[in-house]
Amino acid sequence: MSERRGKRAGAMGAVASTAFKVLLPVLSIFGLWYLVIYTSELPRFVIPDPKMVLLSLVENRALIAEQFMHTLKVAGAGFLLSNVLGIGLAMLFVSLPVSRNAIMPAAITIRNVPYVIIVTVLALAMGDGFATKVTVVTLAGFFPVLVNTYRGLRAVDPIVLDRMRILDASLWEVFVKVRLPYSIPFIVAAQEITGSASIVIAIAVEWMISRTGLGYVINQGMMAYEGELVYAVALVAAVFSFVVYSVIHYLGQRLNWAESNDP
Amino acid sequence: MSVPVVIRKIGRAYGAMQALADVDLEIGAGEFVSFVGPSGCGKTTLLRIVADLEKPTSGEVKIGGANPKEVRRQKKLGLVSQRPAVLPWKRALDDVKFTQKITQRVGYPADQLLRDFGLEGHERKKPGQLSGGMLQRVNCASAIAHDPELLLMDEPFSALDEMKREEMGEWFARELETRPRTVLFVTHHIDEAVLLSDRVVVFSASPGRVYEIVAIGAPRPRDRSFRESRIFIETTARLRKMLFQDLEAGR
Numbered sequence: 074m075s076e077r078r079g080k081r082a083g084a085m086g087a088v089a090s091t092a093f094k095v096l097l098p099v100l101s102i103f104g105l106w107y108l109v110i111y112t113s114e115l116p117r118f119v120i121p122d123p124k125m126v127l128l129s130l131v132e133n134r135a136l137i138a139e140q141f142m143h144t145l146k147v148a149g150a151g152f153l154l155s156n157v158l159g160i161g162l163a164m165l166f167v168s169l170p171v172s173r174n175a176i177m178p179a180a181i182t183i184r185n186v187p188y189v190i191i192v193t194v195l196a197l198a199m200g201d202g203f204a205t206k207v208t209v210v211t212l213a214g215f216f217p218v219l220v221n222t223y224r225g226l227r228a229v230d231p232i233v234l235d236r237m238r239i240l241d242a243s244l245w246e247v248f249v250k251v252r253l254p255y256s257i258p259f260i261v262a263a264q265e266i267t268g269s270a271s272i273v274i275a276i277a278v279e280w281m282i283s284r285t286g287l288g289y290v291i292n293q294g295m296m297a298y299e300g301e302l303v304y305a306v307a308l309v310a311a312v313f314s315f316v317v318y319s320v321i322h323y324l325g326q327r328l329n330w331a332e333s334n335d336p
Numbered sequence: 337m338s339v340p341v342v343i344r345k346i347g348r349a350y351g352a353m354q355a356l357a358d359v360d361l362e363i364g365a366g367e368f369v370s371f372v373g374p375s376g377c378g379k380t381t382l383l384r385i386v387a388d389l390e391k392p393t394s395g396e397v398k399i400g401g402a403n404p405k406e407v408r409r410q411k412k413l414g415l416v417s418q419r420p421a422v423l424p425w426k427r428a429l430d431d432v433k434f435t436q437k438i439t440q441r442v443g444y445p446a447d448q449l450l451r452d453f454g455l456e457g458h459e460r461k462k463p464g465q466l467s468g469g470m471l472q473r474v475n476c477a478s479a480i481a482h483d484p485e486l487l488l489m490d491e492p493f494s495a496l497d498e499m500k501r502e503e504m505g506e507w508f509a510r511e512l513e514t515r516p517r518t519v520l521f522v523t524h525h526i527d528e529a530v531l532l533s534d535r536v537v538v539f540s541a542s543p544g545r546v547y548e549i550v551a552i553g554a555p556r557p558r559d560r561s562f563r564e565s566r567i568f569i570e571t572t573a574r575l576r577k578m579l580f581q582d583l584e585a586g587r
């Protein structure tokens with residue numbers, strides 16, 4: 074009895090501590106926000122009152138919700154394609170080393186061209202539609218996946234590869250049962266980077282070329298000097314990013330054999 | 337179900353460094369042969385050449401008349417590596433079964449094998465949760481789980497304490513009585529070599545060569561009382577002198 078009560082108290086303690094961990098940064102952000110408002114001379118559309126931001130969020134909830142779905146699709150599709158492209162290329166590089174010499178310079182070039190240029194070129198070539206936006210997100214996101222997966226696929230202990238050879242395992246078995254599991258901690262680490270980047274880049278592209286999505290709403294809010302709306306969207310994007318990061322982090326830990334030793 | 341191994345004029349160089357030179361050995365089917373010698377004399381290299389993990393720079397190996405590669409392709413080889421070759425995410429039992437899945441052969445029931453090796457109660461632990469000695473025994477179980485016809489063992493019990501080492505040796509001695517297999521066994525323990533082997537091959541270093549082959553003139557398997565026999569005492573003394581005096585002096 075007393076043990077169970079102790080457990081429940083422990084669980085409540087954990088909830089309280091989690092709530093505290095979430096609340097503290099939120100409270101300190103709002104505190105800082107008000108401090109800036111009352112000590113600076115900045116105009117209201119540059120740094121609006123948090124109350125007005127929340128009000129704007131409620132007033133524009135239909136618009137924001139609708140545009141959020143557009144952003145979600147772009148970021149989600151870009152994220153998936155980043156993984157397909159990144160993991161696919163890494164697998165190709167490992168099984169056919171020549172391909173790495175052929176493709177890697179192009180991948181590094183793409184990574185180092187400023188995104189403004191990529192967006193402009195793609196918009197000219199493909200228009201300002203869904204495909205263009207997803208392509209930009211993919212080009213921005215695949216590189217960390219590629220580099221990490223490649224590293225992971227090659228992180229196999231050579232003595233394990235010897236074992237597979239002695240047992241006369243096929244190349245496919247070595248790939249699926251050894252190389253891929255070995256690279257999971259590396260792939261997981263890349264997801265946290267690419268997940269957040271997908272959202273940021275999706276919004277940025279929308280801001281630049283699109284007539285839909287949260288990026289477009291920010292653009293419109295700016296034009297109309299509606300600081301509250303811009304901040305409301307920023308709030309939504311931040312919360313979204315945080316949720317995505319947390320989910321990826323949680324799933325990553327469950328998948329990652331290097332982190333969990335639980336039975 | 338055991339094969340003879342012929343090692344003919346094997347040499348292996350790494351760049352300018354000659355690791356093995358002119359190694360000639362004929363090992364009979366079902367024979368247990370130990371390799372001893374100073375570290376760096378090429379014992380591991382020789383096992384790896386027999387296992388088709390490495391190519392010799394000269395000479396050839398025949399296993400039952402076939403090339404190592406052919407024998408490997410038939411999944412008839414078992415190599416107990418010096419360092420554990422277990423998969424870091426697999427529980428002990430799953431690691432043993434993994435060998436059987438890949439080879440499509442169940443030589444020994446996996447759980448029985450772990451129990452025989454004193455790992456009862458640890459079957460569901462992952463490598464990170466096992467001690468060095470336990471890991472080496474899992475490694476041993478995983479390496480022989482498909483019941484290979486040629487057993488290549490590279491210091492398989494080096495991380496075990498005296499008692500566990502003896503128990504493992506006794507297990508193999510018993511097992512080989514009912515299932516004769518050819519065994520090439522690398523060890524630093526002279527007692528172990530004399531107790532388990534038909535012959536002990538002493539290597540000298542740089543380059544690694546066969547220095548002497550010592551036959552143990554007593555039938556296998558031998559029980560603990562063999563340690564008190566004249567053959568055991570004289571042979572270990574002779575080997576000890578070779579390794580600690582003659583070979584050391586020649587360096």
Ligand SMILES: Nc1ncnc2c1ncn2[C@@H]1O[C@H](COP(=O)(O)OP(=O)(O)O)[C@@H](O)[C@H]1O
Pocket residue numbers: 350355374375376377378379380381382
């Ligand atoms: N891959 C390699 N590259 C270069 N030298 C090696 C390699 N493998 C082994 N050697 C050298 O060959 C010699 C024999 O090594 P090894 O077979 O591991 O000896 P042992 O197992 O008897 O201690 C050593 O001098 C070692 O440094």
Ligand SMILES: [Mg+2]
Pocket residue numbers: 379380381418490
């Ligand atoms: Mg060695």
